[in-house]
Amino acid sequence: MSILVDRNTRLLVQGITGNEGLFHTQQMLAYGTKVVAGTRPGKGGEWVLDGKVPVFDSCKAAVEATGANTSIIFVAATFAPDAIFEAADAGIPFIVCITEGVAVQDMMRVREYLDQKQVRLLGPNCPGLLTPSEAKVGIIPGDIAIPGNIGVVSRSGTLTYEVLYALKLVGMGATTCVGIGGDPINGTNFIDCLSMFEDDPRTEKVVMIGEIGGTDEEKAAQFIASKMTKPVVSFIAGQTAPPGKRMGHAGAIIEGGSGTAADKVKALEAAGVKVAKHPEEIPSLLK
Amino acid sequence: MKLHEYQSKQIFAKYGIPIPKGRVAATATEARQIAEELGGRVVVKSQVLVGGRGKAGGIRLARSAKEAEEVATQILSMEIKGLPVRKVLVDSAANIEQEIYLGITNDRAARRPVFMASAAGGVEIEEVARTNPEKIIKVHIDPLLGLRDYQARDIAIGIDLPKEYWKQFGDICRGLWRAYMECDATLAEINPLVILKEKSLMALDGKMLVDDNALFRHPDLAEMRDVDEEDVAETEARKYGLSFIKLDGNIGCMVNGAGLAMTTMDIVKLFGGEPANFLDIGGGAGADKVAAAMRIILSDKNVKAILFNVFGGITRCDEVAKGILVALKEVKPTIPMVVRLVGTNAEEGRKLLADAHMITAETLADAAKKSVAAAKA
Numbered sequence: 001m002s003i004l005v006d007r008n009t010r011l012l013v014q015g016i017t018g019n020e021g022l023f024h025t026q027q028m029l030a031y032g033t034k035v036v037a038g039t040r041p042g043k044g045g046e047w048v049l050d051g052k053v054p055v056f057d058s059c060k061a062a063v064e065a066t067g068a069n070t071s072i073i074f075v076a077a078t079f080a081p082d083a084i085f086e087a088a089d090a091g092i093p094f095i096v097c098i099t100e101g102v103a104v105q106d107m108m109r110v111r112e113y114l115d116q117k118q119v120r121l122l123g124p125n126c127p128g129l130l131t132p133s134e135a136k137v138g139i140i141p142g143d144i145a146i147p148g149n150i151g152v153v154s155r156s157g158t159l160t161y162e163v164l165y166a167l168k169l170v171g172m173g174a175t176t177c178v179g180i181g182g183d184p185i186n187g188t189n190f191i192d193c194l195s196m197f198e199d200d201p202r203t204e205k206v207v208m209i210g211e212i213g214g215t216d217e218e219k220a221a222q223f224i225a226s227k228m229t230k231p232v233v234s235f236i237a238g239q240t241a242p243p244g245k246r247m248g249h250a251g252a253i254i255e256g257g258s259g260t261a262a263d264k265v266k267a268l269e270a271a272g273v274k275v276a277k278h279p280e281e282i283p284s285l286l287k
Numbered sequence: 288m289k290l291h292e293y294q295s296k297q298i299f300a301k302y303g304i305p306i307p308k309g310r311v312a313a314t315a316t317e318a319r320q321i322a323e324e325l326g327g328r329v330v331v332k333s334q335v336l337v338g339g340r341g342k343a344g345g346i347r348l349a350r351s352a353k354e355a356e357e358v359a360t361q362i363l364s365m366e367i368k369g370l371p372v373r374k375v376l377v378d379s380a381a382n383i384e385q386e387i388y389l390g391i392t393n394d395r396a397a398r399r400p401v402f403m404a405s406a407a408g409g410v411e412i413e414e415v416a417r418t419n420p421e422k423i424i425k426v427h428i429d430p431l432l433g434l435r436d437y438q439a440r441d442i443a444i445g446i447d448l449p450k451e452y453w454k455q456f457g458d459i460c461r462g463l464w465r466a467y468m469e470c471d472a473t474l475a476e477i478n479p480l481v482i483l484k485e486k487s488l489m490a491l492d493g494k495m496l497v498d499d500n501a502l503f504r505h506p507d508l509a510e511m512r513d514v515d516e517e518d519v520a521e522t523e524a525r526k527y528g529l530s531f532i533k534l535d536g537n538i539g540c541m542v543n544g545a546g547l548a549m550t551t552m553d554i555v556k557l558f559g560g561e562p563a564n565f566l567d568i569g570g571g572a573g574a575d576k577v578a579a580a581m582r583i584i585l586s587d588k589n590v591k592a593i594l595f596n597v598f599g600g601i602t603r604c605d606e607v608a609k610g611i612l613v614a615l616k617e618v619k620p621t622i623p624m625v626v627r628l629v630g631t632n633a634e635e636g637r638k639l640l641a642d643a644h645m646i647t648a649e650t651l652a653d654a655a656k657k658s659v660a661a662a663k664a
Contacts (some may be wrong), residue, residue: 020601021372028602080502103501104393105471108430111398114623124461127600140572141600156546157570158598162651165598182545198439211546214395237549239599241557241565248530248567250500256413277554279556280652 002131002176003151003196003203004094004122005070009135012040014083015075016048016055020098024074024139025053029283037062059090070094072128072137077101080124083108088119096137097123097187102140107185114187117204122186125250127157127179140164140177148173150286151197154188154209155182155216155249161238162214162279163209170283175203182249184213190220200227205231207287210264212238213252217264225271233250233285234268235276236261288497291338293376294511295493297315298470306491309378316581318359321377322352328380331358333365333372336516338411343367348380355654373515382484383493388412389459389550390476391467392429400467402426402438406446434464447573455488470508471501472515477636518585525608527579529568539593541577543568543602551596555652560659563590570601577610578617585620592623592662595645595652599630608636615643623661628656 013030014040015021026049029035035053044057044084056062059071071087073080073096080099087095095114102275114121124127128138132147139157145164152174154160160179167173178193180186192207197203206228210217217236224232241247243254254260265275274285289300296306308325312318322329327354328594339567340346345367355377365372386409392657394401404424407415422443426438439460443453459480467475474496481491482501500660502509514522524531530545534552537606538560542548545567564587568580586595596606608628627648628636644663649655 033605036550077500101500102472103504104498105400105430105468105501108393109396109398112431113470116413139601144630145499153547157542158542158544158600159546161598161600162547162550182391185398203374211549219396235550237546237553239553240562241549241552242532242534244533245565247532247565252545252549256416277557279554280650280653 002134003134003193004176005129005131005137007134008066009137010034010036010069010136012051012059012062012066012071012087013227014035014059014071014087016040016053018074022048024025025049025141028136029263031142032134033137036066036068052196059086061090067090070137071096073097073099075099077103081106081110083119084112086149088114088117092119092145094120095122095187096126096128097121098126098128098139099123102183104183106183107183108199111185111187122178122207123181123186125183125252126186127160129176129178130174130182131176132174138179140179144168145177146173147201149175149207151175151200151203152177152195152209153193153197153206154179155251156209156237157163159279160209163207163235163282165218166283172283172286175200182211182251183252190216192225194220194223194228194232198230203230205233207282207286208234210234210236211249211252212236212241212247212254212261213249213259214259215258218267221267221271221273222275226276233276233282234265234273235279235282236268288499288502288508288512290497290511291334291336291374291513291600292332292493293334293493295532296490298466298495299462299490299493300311302466304459304477304489304491307381307489309376311374311376312359313374313598315356315363317375318375319352319356322349322355322511325377325379327615329355329380330380331355331362332376333362333367334374334376335367335370336513338369339366343597345372346400350629354644360587370516375569381481381489384484385447385482386479387481388473388478389463389480390414390478391475395471397427399430400428401440402428402434404442404446404654412478412531415580434461434466444537451486452482452488459488460489466495470495470507471498472496473498520586524566524583527576529566529576529580529583531583534562534564535623536563536593537589538658539563539587539590540596541568541580541584541593542596543570543572543598543607547596547598549596551655554655555594555658558652558655558659560655560662563587568602572602572610574605574613577607578614581611581614582618585618590622592625592658593620593626594658595626596655599627599628599633601627604628604630604636605632605639610640612639612643623664625654625658625661627651
């Protein structure tokens with residue numbers, strides 16, 4: 001078992017003919033993900049990667065022809081909101097947006113619309129997700145994680161790779177690793193993932209990697225205290241970040257005294273979560 | 288991106304929000320000329336991108352053009368919270384009866400824009416939020432529907448605004464909403480919005496923050512960026528698509544990925560060092576970006592050691608290593624450098640750097656310890 005993606009995932013790649021789209025499609029195929037279609041308006045009817053994946057002009061046409069049930073977006077930030085709307089209107093229930101730099105007001109409209117249609121979005125500005133040995137939907141390097149019983153959820157990209165790699169080095173593996181992204185307004189949040197991991201029979205423990213900005217970690221702490229039976233280990237990045245400065249991620253900012261790492265650590269520890277001092281400490285806290 | 292008061296108010300005026308007559312001046316002589324044109328009492332206001340200008344003495348009243356010149360001379364020689372004052376706004380003084388707060392911001396937790404208003408205007412809204420939260424009216428707006436007329440009325444009623452001002456207040460709310468939407472603002476704030484003795488409303492002060500991610504569709508706003516108010520290195524970094532923030536320590540950090548960059552700073556501190564910066568070279572960074580990043584780190588004279596921490600995914604470690612070699616040749620740094628490469632093409636990267644006299648590290652903790660020791664040596 002796993003969450004969100006597995007062997008039954010039939011993936012549509014929006015923006016498949018671009019540099020990133022093409023490169024990562026190749027990587028996902030090599031991992032074993034069923035990439036069934038791609039879109040690029042104007043290039044419908046073509047095939048990419050030596051005839052492995054058909055290209056369509058629209059999501060609607062791609063879904064009708066291939067039965068795609070998940071989409072991943074690699075288009076530029078300017079066009080990403082439209083790509084999300086298109087996928088949702090084509091009836092795709094789960095959309096992953098890798099694109100960084102989407103305007104926040106666009107995201108507010110996207111979230112409102114998707115919530116009304118009950119479509120799940122992961123991201124934007126995220127590395128996607130990986131169910132080791134089953135499906136890779138995104139850009140997480142496939143070789144840094146092995147299958148196991150730990151659910152991983154994170155706001156970061158490369159920091160998550162560090163953690164997966166540290167787990168692998170001691171022989172620990174993941175059920176699914178989900179990167180929810182570093183933007184202030186996104187699709188899937190910590191609580192969504194914690195709740196799915198709680199319900200997933202194969203997941204026995206959960207690692208949650210947070211960072212400064214917002215109050216999602218504090219809310220997650222409340223959820224853990226009231227709803228979760230499985231142990232959670234955490235790490236929060238940004239102990240040394242100065243207030244008022246955006247630390248790379250659009251959402252990583254301490255504003256008006258709120259969103260500090262210290263507050264988040266305190267809330268998590270109060271909820272019985274073991275919080276690591278640095279990422280390489282996580283495997284020992286899971287034992 | 289922060290806009291100055293005078294820029295924000297010019298935008299508000301375009302959306303029909305009344306603002307005082309006035310103009311911006313870079314010299315005291317200009318300030319005097321503007322005051323002469325306006326006639327009567329004027330307010331001379333420093334234009335710097337920080338709060339608390341009034342408390343610092345950066346906003347002052349002048350009863351004549353001559354006094355405006357004197358006051359402008361003083362204000363233009365000030366520094367407010369470390370920022371030198373380069374411009375002043377000279378506005379006609381208003382006859383104030385009451386000060387109101389009105390603003391729109393993104394409520395991150397609610398994932399919606401929120402109007403905030405308070406009858407206790409003029410002071411910082413964060414202060415009101417702390418001391419008298421019940422005095423702030425909040426109205427969330429559906430991003431697909433926009434501001435409805437009844438909501439503007441709800442705000443007016445919520446702050447006990449006398450009935451005769453409701454219509455004008457509604458117009459101002461709609462103007463502010465359009466300014467916020469059409470400029471992709473993350474904050475659009477009038478503080479204070481005043482009831483004048485002449486029985487009408489006017490925006491005396493304005494503040495806008497614009498979403499950097501939306502500037503692609505606002506070339507006019509992008510041009511308003513005041514690079515004089517930014518750290519030189521941060522401006523330089525933006526040119527190369529690097530994310531850089533200067534800190535006070537002595538260990539320069541170059542990392543791929545924002546979360547990992549923050550973590551690298553944290554772990555340096557955990558092992559007794561002080562990070563000199565946050566620097567994310569981003570995904571897929573090539574040699575030119577890496578070289579630019581190294582120049583920026585080394586332009587800080589406090590830096591006594593550099594820590595390179597790269598976890599290759601899309602970013603290939605051999606590309607980063609090539610960038611380091613280019614930069615080494617160009618900049619010829621004399622300080623010790625610790626490098627940790629893991630992931631995609633890490634082995635090739637390490638080989639490239641074998642002759643570069645760098646200290647190598649396997650784990651994150653090891654890299655942090657070695658850089659702390661190197662900075663102390």
